[in-house]
Every structure is written in C-alpha cells, then in structure tokens.
Amino acid sequence: MSIEKYTTAESFKKYGLIVIENVLSKSEVESARALIIRKVRLMNDAQRFISIREFCEDSELLNFLIKIQFNKKITSKLKEVIGENLHYVNDVDLQCNMFGVSGKASGYHRDCGSEQGYTQNKYLFSKDYCLGKVGLYLQDNTYELGGGIDLITKSQKDFKFFKGNSLFQLGYLNLIQKVRFFILKFTGNNKLFPIKAGSAVFFDSRLIHRSSPPHSIRLNEKECNAGRVDFETLPENYSKFALYWQAGSKKNCHEYLTNIMKRAVVEEFIGDGRKLNELLFTEILSYSFPDDYPNEYKKQARLNNLNIYSFPKQNSSIWKLAFQLYKK
Numbered sequence: 001m002s003i004e005k006y007t008t009a010e011s012f013k014k015y016g017l018i019v020i021e022n023v024l025s026k027s028e029v030e031s032a033r034a035l036i037i038r039k040v041r042l043m044n045d046a047q048r049f050i051s052i053r054e055f056c057e058d059s060e061l062l063n064f065l066i067k068i069q070f071n072k073k074i075t076s077k078l079k080e081v082i083g084e085n086l087h088y089v090n091d092v093d094l095q096c097n098m099f100g101v102s103g104k105a106s107g108y109h110r111d112c113g114s115e116q117g118y119t120q121n122k123y124l125f126s127k128d129y130c131l132g133k134v135g136l137y138l139q140d141n142t143y144e145l146g147g148g149i150d151l152i153t154k155s156q157k158d159f160k161f162f163k164g165n166s167l168f169q170l171g172y173l174n175l176i177q178k179v180r181f182f183i184l185k186f187t188g189n190n191k192l193f194p195i196k197a198g199s200a201v202f203f204d205s206r207l208i209h210r211s212s213p214p215h216s217i218r219l220n221e222k223e224c225n226a227g228r229v230d231f232e233t234l235p236e237n238y239s240k241f242a243l244y245w246q247a248g249s250k251k252n253c254h255e256y257l258t259n260i261m262k263r264a265v266v267e268e269f270i271g272d273g274r275k276l277n278e279l280l281f282t283e284i285l286s287y288s289f290p291d292d293y294p295n296e297y298k299k300q301a302r303l304n305n306l307n308i309y310s311f312p313k314q315n316s317s318i319w320k321l322a323f324q325l326y327k328k
C-alpha cells in the first residue's frame, strides 16, 4: 500500500487520517528508543504506559515530548487540517509493547467515546466535528511484529448528520457498524497501515482502528488485551513504542475532556480500571494548563503558538485529590 495519498491535508476529511512522514530522523528514533527502553526497565510489570505525570516529572521524557509535540512538521500539518483553532488535549500516553487485539472484533474499535455509548455524544455526528489522535511511532509497522495500527479508512463517515435526526443517526451507525465488523472478521488481518519509524499519523477519533498484531509472536490472553509484553517475549530491538495524544478544535477538545470525566468515574472508580489500578483519566484531569506544567513546556507552547486545552485549576484540584486517594 502506498501512503503517498494520505499525506495531504485533504486526506483527513476524505479518508479520516493524515500521515506526517519523517518527523524524526533515524538517529533520533534510535536515541528515543534507547531512552524509553531504559525507562521501561525500571517499570513494574503491570505498567503499560508512560503518562503525563511522568513526562512532567522526568526531564529526559519531557524533552522527548517537547521534541515531538512541538515538532514543526507535526504542528504545521495539524494546523493545515484544523486551522489556528488547533488545541492539544494532553492525555499523553506512550504505549510500551502493548497490543489490543482481543474480543469479538479482535481489537477493532473507535476512540471517540464509544466506550460509554454514542447516544449522549451528539457532537460526534456534527458536520464540523474535528478531533483526532496523533500517534508517533518508533518502529516500522510490519505484519510479523506489528508496531503501528490497522486502519479502516473512511469509517469516520459512519457518523452521518441526517439533519440532526438522532434516530437516523444511530440507526445508520449501528447498522453499518455491524456490517463493518462482520466483514472485518474475514478481512481484518489485511488492514495494516505501513507507517515507518519516526513518522506520525493523525486520525479522526471516529475511525475504526486497532493495534497491528505481531503475527510472529504468540501472545497470551492478558497480552492480547493490551497488557505489556515483556522484553523476553519481544526483545528490546523489536519492541513497540508509540506516543499518542489528542488534537482538535477547542469545542471538540472540551467535549472530549467532558467524556474523559465520565470515563474516569465509570471505568476508574467503579469499573475495570480499579482492577488494573490504572488512573489514566483521573491523572489527565488532574493536570491543568499552565499551572501544572513545567516551565520549559509552557515556554515551548508559547513559542510555538500552541494551545493546550484543559479544565480550569479549581476543577483539576478535585481530580488531584481523587488521584492521591485512589492511587495505591
């Protein structure tokens, strides 16, 4: 598959994604991988992500984050797609050797709040909806080892506006989604997006996607369910590292964060997240920009004229408290 046609700003509207090539050089990829491997070696087995807190507290990780998020190739392409209204939501996570390929749909999913149902999130059907995930990959995506994502291009269009009629919107979405997932049962292993190490993808949060599975490795149940694969099973040199965050219009960033708030309550205080002892959403909500960010990050955001969207300080204080109380 050629990714050339996905490199223009128009590609985001048409296919639901845009590829930003060669964000990092080969040597930059190598040094980023060496840094992350060092950090992963210090993690306990249950930890799968490097999250916003670690980025803010560790100067090496912070430099890496700044280098990527404020990279000119990335910011200029995102501005081409979104315009000057570009905002980041820093639900930053650096995923380490994780593959979500389990369940009925073998890992295929949408990011956009589908977890708590589409019905309340009417904005997803709006014609001017503009929010997506930026992913920067530190390895080539291959059939044997994975390393990137499988994508169903144009599937963001399943959210049709239908003059605002919810019945038609949801009816159509449910129907087409059933058809898509049925077809994916037979074709799903053939959707690898051949991204190269050091390149990035910005994809609409409504686009169906999943981790590209590492077909040459036998994953156990936990690993298929996005548990971290250790370096014995997937040696350092072949390991998968992907940095993700959200970008979009201010309005959609606000709606996204509001949805994260629901997910924090439902998934981290009364649901599955408690079992994992992961408070990823609570942690994101506990960071307010600019107050909770390191000076260097604030400086770079200012110099690069980039908006970071978060809830106000007084709101994040509650989540800080929740984080302290619940984090074991």
Ligand SMILES: O=C(O)CCC(=O)C(=O)O
Binding pocket: 095, 098, 099, 100, 111, 148, 149, 209, 210, 211, 212, 242, 244
């Ligand atoms: O494994 C990956 O890189 C895909 C991650 C993903 O699907 C997600 O974060 O929603």
